[in-house]
Amino acid sequence: MSKITQNSSLRNPLFSRIVLCLSLSFLSVSIAWSAFSGSYTFLTTPRVFPYLIIASIMLILLAFCALFNVCKVSSRESFRILVAICIPALLIVIPLQNRDYANFGFDKYAGGRAIAIKDFQGYKNFRGLDQASSTISVSNDDFGTWYDEIDHNVNRYKGYKIIVNGFVSKSRSLGSNQFYVARHFMSCCILDMSPFGFVGEISSSSKNDFSLVKEHQWIHVIAHIDVGNVGNDNNRRSGVILRIDKISEAAPPSGYFYRQ
Numbered sequence: 001m002s003k004i005t006q007n008s009s010l011r012n013p014l015f016s017r018i019v020l021c022l023s024l025s026f027l028s029v030s031i032a033w034s035a036f037s038g039s040y041t042f043l044t045t046p047r048v049f050p051y052l053i054i055a056s057i058m059l060i061l062l063a064f065c066a067l068f069n070v071c072k073v074s075s076r077e078s079f080r081i082l083v084a085i086c087i088p089a090l091l092i093v094i095p096l097q098n099r100d101y102a103n104f105g106f107d108k109y110a111g112g113r114a115i116a117i118k119d120f121q122g123y124k125n126f127r128g129l130d131q132a133s134s135t136i137s138v139s140n141d142d143f144g145t146w147y148d149e150i151d152h153n154v155n156r157y158k159g160y161k162i163i164v165n166g167f168v169s170k171s172r173s174l175g176s177n178q179f180y181v182a183r184h185f186m187s188c189c190i191l192d193m194s195p196f197g198f199v200g201e202i203s204s205s206s207k208n209d210f211s212l213v214k215e216h217q218w219i220h221v222i223a224h225i226d227v228g229n230v231g232n233d234n235n236r237r238s239g240v241i242l243r244i245d246k247i248s249e250a251a252p253p254s255g256y257f258y259r260q
Contacts, residue, residue: 016077020066023085028059030089042112044189045258113255114186117144136225138164140253143183147197150225154240160225162242165250168217169195173235177202179213181221181242184256193256199230200242212247220250 034040035052065071120126128137128146136157138146143164150157166181174180182197200221202213212219223242230239 017066017069019079019082020071021063023082024059024063024066027085027089028056028063030092031059032056034092039112041114042190045186046114046116047258047260115141115144115255115257116260117148117257118260120145120149133161134159135161136163138162140165141255143197144185144257150198151240154225154227157225158227162221162223162225164198164221164223164242165253166197166219166221167195167252168213168215168219169197170215173231174199175201175229175232178230178241181219183253186256186258196257198242199239200244201228203243203245212249218250218252220248222246 031052035049035056040048040052062071126149127142128139129135130137136146136150143166146164150162164181166183169180169182171180178199178201180195180197181200182195184193185196186193200223221242221244223244226241226243227238228241228243229236230241231237
C-alpha cells in the first residue's frame with residue numbers, strides 16, 4: 001500500500017467526527033430516555049436499569065472521543081457506524097413511543113408494569129392473610145409473593161381457603177381436570193415472558209363452572225389449598241393443588257412479575 005493510500009485511509013474530517021459523535025449521542029440519549037422514563041420495562045426487567053445507565057454514560061464518553069479525534073475513522077467508516085448505531089436506537093425509541101405495539105397479543109395484559117416478587121420474611125402481618133378464618137385473599141400485586149410463600153410452606157397453609165385472580169393456562173403435562181391459575185412472569189426480557197402460578201383442579205362443586213376454563217380466560221377463583229397428585233399418568237408428582245370450589249370471570253389485571 002502506498003503512502004498516499006495510507007494517508008487517505010487515515011483521514012478523519014470534521015464532518016465524519018461530528019456524524020459519529022451525534023450517532024453515539026443519539027443512542028446514549030435513547031437508552032437513557034428508556035431507563036429514566038421507565039418504558040424499558042416493556043422489553044426487560046428493572047434489574048437491567050444500572051446496566052442501561054452505565055451503557056449510556058460509556059456511549060457519551062465515546063461520543064466525546066470521536067469528536068476530539070481520539071477515535072480514528074474515515075468518512076466511509078463513519079457512515080457504516082451511523083447505520084449500525086441508529087438502527088438499534090430507532091428500535092428502542094419507536095416501539096416504546098407507541099406502546100400499543102410494544103406489547104401485542106395476550107402479553108399486552110402485562111402492560112410493561114413490573115412487579116417484584118417479594119419475601120414475607122420480616123413481616124409480622126402477611127397481607128391478605130386472615131388466620132382466624134383460615135383465608136388468604138391474594139391481591140393482584142401479591143400473586144407472585146403468595147405463590148412463593150405457599151409453595152415453600154404448603155403444610156402451613158394446607159386446608160386454607162384462597163381467593164385469587166389469574167388466567168387459565170393449560171398444559172399437556174397436567175391432568176384432564178387440571179390447569180394453571182397463572183400470571184405473567186419475565187426472567188430477563190419480553191422474549192421469555194411465560195405463565196407461572198398455581199395448579200388448579202376442578203372439584204365436584206365447581207364442575208358447572210368448567211365452561212369458563214378456556215385458554216387465557218381471566219378468572220376469579222375460590223379454592224382450598226391441598227397437596228395432591230399433579231400431572232397426567234405419564235408425568236405425575238406430588239405438589240400444591242388448589243381444589244377449586246367456584247370460578248367466575250375476572251377483569252384482567254395489569255403487570256408481570258420478576259425476581260429481584
